[in-house]
Amino acid sequence: xxxxxxxxxxxxxxxxxxxxxxxxxxxxxxxxxxxxxxxxxxxxxxxxxxxxxxxxxxxxxxxxxxxxxxxxxxxxxxxxxxxxxxxxxxxxxxxxxxxxxxxxxxxxxxxxxxxxxxxxxxxxxxxxxxxxxxxxxxxxxxxxxxxxxxxxxxxxxxxxxxxxxxxxxxxxxxxxxxxxxxxxxxxxxxxxxxxxxxxxxxxxxxxxxxxxxxxxxxxxxxxxxxxxxxxxxxxxxxxxxxxxxxxxxxxxxxxxxxxxxxxxxxxxxxxxxxxxxxxxxxxxxxxxxxxxxxxxxxxxxxxxxxxxxxxxxxxxxxxxxxxxx
Amino acid sequence: xxxxxxxxxxxxxxxxxxxxxxxxxxxxxxxxxxxxxxxxxxxxxxxxxxxxxxxxxxxxxxxxxxxxxxxxxxxxxxxxxxxxxxxxxxxxxxxxxxxxxxxxxxxxxxxxxxxxxxxxxxxxxxxxxxxxxxxxxxxxxxxxxxxxxxxxxxxxxxxxxxxxxxxxxxxxxxxxxxxxxxxxxxxxxxxxxxxxxxxxxxxxxxxxxxxxxxxxxxxxxxxxxxxxxxxxxxxxxxxxxxxxxxxxxxxxxxxxxxxxxxxxxxxxxxxxxxxxxxxxxxxxxxxxxxxxxxxxxxxxxxxxxxxxxxxxxxxxxxxxxxxxx
DNA sequence: CGCCTTTATGAAATCGATTTCATATACAAG
DNA sequence: CTTGTATATGAAATCGATTTCATAAAGGCG
Numbered sequence: 001x002x003x004x005x006x007x008x009x010x011x012x013x014x015x016x017x018x019x020x021x022x023x024x025x026x027x028x029x030x031x032x033x034x035x036x037x038x039x040x041x042x043x044x045x046x047x048x049x050x051x052x053x054x055x056x057x058x059x060x061x062x063x064x065x066x067x068x069x070x071x072x073x074x075x076x077x078x079x080x081x082x083x084x085x086x087x088x089x090x091x092x093x094x095x096x097x098x099x100x101x102x103x104x105x106x107x108x109x110x111x112x113x114x115x116x117x118x119x120x121x122x123x124x125x126x127x128x129x130x131x132x133x134x135x136x137x138x139x140x141x142x143x144x145x146x147x148x149x150x151x152x153x154x155x156x157x158x159x160x161x162x163x164x165x166x167x168x169x170x171x172x173x174x175x176x177x178x179x180x181x182x183x184x185x186x187x188x189x190x191x192x193x194x195x196x197x198x199x200x201x202x203x204x205x206x207x208x209x210x211x212x213x214x215x216x217x218x219x220x221x222x223x224x225x226x227x228x229x230x231x232x233x234x235x236x237x238x239x240x241x242x243x244x245x246x247x248x249x250x251x252x253x254x255x256x257x258x259x260x261x262x263x264x265x266x267x268x269x270x271x272x273x274x275x276x277x278x279x280x281x282x283x284x285x286x287x288x289x290x291x292x293x294x295x296x297x298x299x300x301x302x303x304x305x306x307x308x309x310x311x312x313x314x315x316x317x318x319x320x321x322x323x324x325x
Numbered sequence: 326x327x328x329x330x331x332x333x334x335x336x337x338x339x340x341x342x343x344x345x346x347x348x349x350x351x352x353x354x355x356x357x358x359x360x361x362x363x364x365x366x367x368x369x370x371x372x373x374x375x376x377x378x379x380x381x382x383x384x385x386x387x388x389x390x391x392x393x394x395x396x397x398x399x400x401x402x403x404x405x406x407x408x409x410x411x412x413x414x415x416x417x418x419x420x421x422x423x424x425x426x427x428x429x430x431x432x433x434x435x436x437x438x439x440x441x442x443x444x445x446x447x448x449x450x451x452x453x454x455x456x457x458x459x460x461x462x463x464x465x466x467x468x469x470x471x472x473x474x475x476x477x478x479x480x481x482x483x484x485x486x487x488x489x490x491x492x493x494x495x496x497x498x499x500x501x502x503x504x505x506x507x508x509x510x511x512x513x514x515x516x517x518x519x520x521x522x523x524x525x526x527x528x529x530x531x532x533x534x535x536x537x538x539x540x541x542x543x544x545x546x547x548x549x550x551x552x553x554x555x556x557x558x559x560x561x562x563x564x565x566x567x568x569x570x571x572x573x574x575x576x577x578x579x580x581x582x583x584x585x586x587x588x589x590x591x592x593x594x595x596x597x598x599x600x601x602x603x604x605x606x607x608x609x610x611x612x613x614x615x616x617x618x619x620x621x622x623x624x625x626x627x628x629x630x631x632x633x634x635x636x637x638x639x640x641x642x643x644x645x646x647x648x649x650x
Numbered sequence: 651c652g653c654c655t656t657t658a659t660g661a662a663a664t665c666g667a668t669t670t671c672a673t674a675t676a677c678a679a680g
Numbered sequence: 681c682t683t684g685t686a687t688a689t690g691a692a693a694t695c696g697a698t699t700t701c702a703t704a705a706a707g708g709c710g
Contacts, residue, residue, distance in 0.1 A: 054666035379696035
């Protein structure tokens with residue numbers, strides 16, 4: 001702080017103007033060999049590092065992007081974030097991560113913050129409750145991940161999503177093929193993913209001529225406060241022998257119930273895969289989403305958009321993989 | 326980008342100087358009621374948001390901190406980061422997360438980047454290979470977490486750590502009390518934590534009059550490429566009946582080996598606790614670190630330091646909790 | 651009514667870079 | 681020796697805010 005070395009001091013040291021110092025960094029071909037040397041000596045001597053702040057100010061680019069997700073504690077998002085960060089770092093970008101906890105107000109605040117900081121773009125797993133993103137971000141590029149954007153601006157933006165319906169279909173289909181006779185579901189109604197996963201669930205039942213009973217479906221709240229209760233209710237009143245969980249958080253809560261009530265016989269399927277599923281006593285069927293890949297793809301999409309703001313909107317759907325245990 | 330509304334336009338709209346607009350935001354008591362109203366109308370009308378960049382430039386504070394950890398994919402660090410972010414958000418700070426993958430060069434680059442961006446401070450889980458942090462960060466406040474700083478600058482900085490030795494001691498002690506007759510260990514030699522955890526392991530053995538055999542100890546590399554191999558080797562050649570794992574990543578790899586080789590009888594203990602340990606067929610003994618708390622404490626320590634740069638260095642050690650299953 | 655203090659405001663400097671425009675020197679061609 | 685063209689450099693404007701300093705108007709007091 002006190003010791004911040006500026007371009008001015010380098011100029012002074014080398015006996016040249018600030019413009020020349022700047023040129024040494026940005027267009028050295030315009031500067032004579034000897035001057036370059038003098039300036040570089042000064043930079044080494046004084047340990048000069050240009051202020052990224054001042055550069056951003058002048059250049060109108062911060063080399064920073066925002067990532068707005070619901071929660072880094074969810075390993076799906078963590079992996080996704082890591083994918084983004086690795087890609088970003090390679091291209092000299094920094095990443096600011098924001099957790100919305102599925103709270104639209106928080107999402108709003110974070111987006112404002114990112115706009116204020118002039119992030120070059122935002123990658124967003126939307127809570128889905130903002131009608132008008134465009135007015136919020138003011139031409140800043142936005143890439144939607146994981147959840148479909150909603151509202152009238154929806155088709156203005158690039159997306160990188162997974163095929164929730166198909167993934168869920170496959171998982172439930174596998175449950176039934178493994179002999180399940182009554183499959184229940186717990187999904188989170190947050191954003192678009194819950195609905196789509198439920199559609200897959202329904203279609204799989206139908207494909208096997210199973211009746212669709214609404215009491216076989218429970219809608220979880222995001223925070224998971226009542227998941228255990230809901231699960232227990234399904235299990236006890238419906239006597240189901242298989243449960244489809246809409247995400248890894250739900251599965252975790254279901255496992256708690258099973259353990260607590262010592263329920264040994266239950267077929268489980270879940271959207272999203274985690275390494276530790278291998279070690280659980282139940283043979284968990286899971287839909288593996290390429291979270292890391294979604295991250296890198298989203299970043300690349302964002303870069304493309306920055307390079308070419310007027311190119312047509314892209315909608316990328318990445319493939320899921322069914323894991324049967 | 327194109328539409329960025331500046332203070333100038335508000336000034337124009339309200340027919341006042343830029344200084345006055347700025348005062349409306351920062352010292353409204355100096356401005357007359359009517360003028361405030363005019364200016365605020367302008368802000369609403371044009372949807373003005375001050376450029377955080379320009380403010381940072383002028384105020385020499387970015388309201389941004391850096392968090393440098395080895396890997397967000399490690400749930401311990403994720404939880405820690407979440408603790409930091411929640412605390413930071415409450416105080417209006419943004420967080421930039423950086424993954425070093427235990428690579429000192431990456432650490433170096435990220436710290437440089439944060440210095441360039443004039444972060445207000447850094448929270449750092451050091452790889453431990455930098456002799457001279459002070460020359461790198463140039464008076465920027467630094468809080469070390471998880472790992473002890475090393476080198477000659479070590480005692481210049483605030484720390485928030487856990488008692489690795491005691492935690493490990495308790496875990497190994499518990500293994501033995503559960504009947505283990507030969508306990509082996511796999512730890513990561515990265516940073517200071519590995520050594521400390523190993524010390525705890527040794528002391529526990531000694532306390533029970535167990536001999537300490539060096540072939541009972543394996544040093545893992547961080548990336549975990551050879552963990553499985555090492556584990557298998559310990560198990561097969563030493564015929565151990567209990568394994569102490571230095572962190573959750575190591576445990577995961579050990580579980581893979583046990584599963585692959587269908588080894589059912591193995592007592593396990595691990596430093597760090599994860600929710601899913603509850604569902605694994607082995608009754609895992611774990612040392613629960615309050616990761617979230619470490620995060621919030623680190624952030625608060627950083628804020629204290631910023632508020633009072635000359636206050637004495639603090640060394641906070643948070644308590645671990647033994648979880649026996 | 652003249653002087654002094656408050657109150658309200660603006661002009662200009664500043665933060666640390668980049669870039670445009672002007673200028674000075676060196677060298678080549680006529 | 682003059683003119684023209686590269687080549688190398690600096691002065692000043694700029695990015696969008698904040699703050700100091702100066703000043704003008706308004707109000708209080710003897």
